[in-house]
Amino acid sequence: xxxxxxxxxxxxxxxxxxxxxxxxxxxxxxxxxxxxxxxxxxxxxxxxxxxxxxxxxxxxxxxxxxxxxxxxxxxxxxxxxxxxxxxxxxxxxxxxxxxxxxxxxxxxxxxxxxxxxxxxxxxxxxxxxxxxxxxxxxxxxxxxxxxxxxxx
Amino acid sequence: xxxxxxxxxxxxxxxxxxxxxxxxxxxxxxxxxxxxxxxxxxxxxxxxxxxxxxxxxxxxxxxxxxxxxxxxxxxxxxxxxxxxxxxxxxxxxxxxxxxxxxxxxxxxxxxxxxxxxxxxxxxxxxxxxxxxxxxxxxxxxxxxxxx
Numbered sequence: 001x002x003x004x005x006x007x008x009x010x011x012x013x014x015x016x017x018x019x020x021x022x023x024x025x026x027x028x029x030x031x032x033x034x035x036x037x038x039x040x041x042x043x044x045x046x047x048x049x050x051x052x053x054x055x056x057x058x059x060x061x062x063x064x065x066x067x068x069x070x071x072x073x074x075x076x077x078x079x080x081x082x083x084x085x086x087x088x089x090x091x092x093x094x095x096x097x098x099x100x101x102x103x104x105x106x107x108x109x110x111x112x113x114x115x116x117x118x119x120x121x122x123x124x125x126x127x128x129x130x131x132x133x134x135x136x137x138x139x140x141x142x143x144x145x146x147x148x149x150x151x152x
Numbered sequence: 153x154x155x156x157x158x159x160x161x162x163x164x165x166x167x168x169x170x171x172x173x174x175x176x177x178x179x180x181x182x183x184x185x186x187x188x189x190x191x192x193x194x195x196x197x198x199x200x201x202x203x204x205x206x207x208x209x210x211x212x213x214x215x216x217x218x219x220x221x222x223x224x225x226x227x228x229x230x231x232x233x234x235x236x237x238x239x240x241x242x243x244x245x246x247x248x249x250x251x252x253x254x255x256x257x258x259x260x261x262x263x264x265x266x267x268x269x270x271x272x273x274x275x276x277x278x279x280x281x282x283x284x285x286x287x288x289x290x291x292x293x294x295x296x297x298x299x
Binding site for chain 1: 182217221229230235238
């Protein structure tokens with residue numbers, strides 16, 4: 001497959017940056033936290049054991065640090081055609097402010113904060129940086145996640 | 153049970169206890185279900201090879217979860233993770249050990265918070281870092297508790 005030498009224009013970058021996703025809201029269920037902790041192989045009682053978690057600092061079961069990924073925040077839509085079918089996750093930066101507790105109502109909104117391109121071994125790659133804000137029912141930001149996706 | 157680490161016990165340059173993970177393809181499916189990430193490169197070998205990979209690969213997000221566990225295990229029940237950052241530079245494959253490691257780079261106080269910065273990474277069996285990152289934890293302080 002041949003890819004163009006360059007794809008993004010300044011105009012496209014301006015169009016894309018600031019684009020927001022539809023918000024996604026979920027209620028954090030106990031089963032979802034325990035399933036997630038088991039799937040990552042983390043046996044920490046604060047993520048697994050309701051009774052022990054009750055005696056912990058947070059007073060209840062909380063989600064492991066990357067649990068919020070399971071909310072499946074919607075990626076903001078790129079406002080132009082992207083002729084790249086493949087996808088790679090390049091990394092994430094998380095800032096944590098409040099624990100995510102069982103029963104919390106979490107709303108996730110994503111916003112494109114940067115888009116750039118680079119040529120590499122696998123051809124032309126488009127780097128899309130999205131800031132996802134996860135807020136709880138008290139309008140507190142529980143966490144911010146900056147995620148970088150590569151389309152190629 | 154792990155022993156609670158206090159801020160006063162920490163020194164810059166100190167190594168964190170390593171965490172070894174051996175991901176099976178079964179765990180990749182389990183993680184796909186729990187996270188909702190059903191991208192086929194993580195469980196369909198033919199699909200993965202068609203995209204140019206040698207086989208199915210471990211989800212980047214699962215790798216960041218291992219680094220999260222490295223930090224929450226170390227910070228203990230009285231500590232808290234404040235920041236977790238990593239880049240997926242190299243692929244990791246199932247059925248081989250992945251080791252999460254870390255080193256303390258900075259110890260400091262910010263207001264009432266006793267903080268520690270660490271360099272963290274995942275190592276493949278060849279000893280190469282596939283997933284470099286950084287993390288910040290807040291730890292309990294014996295001095296602050298005694299006041």
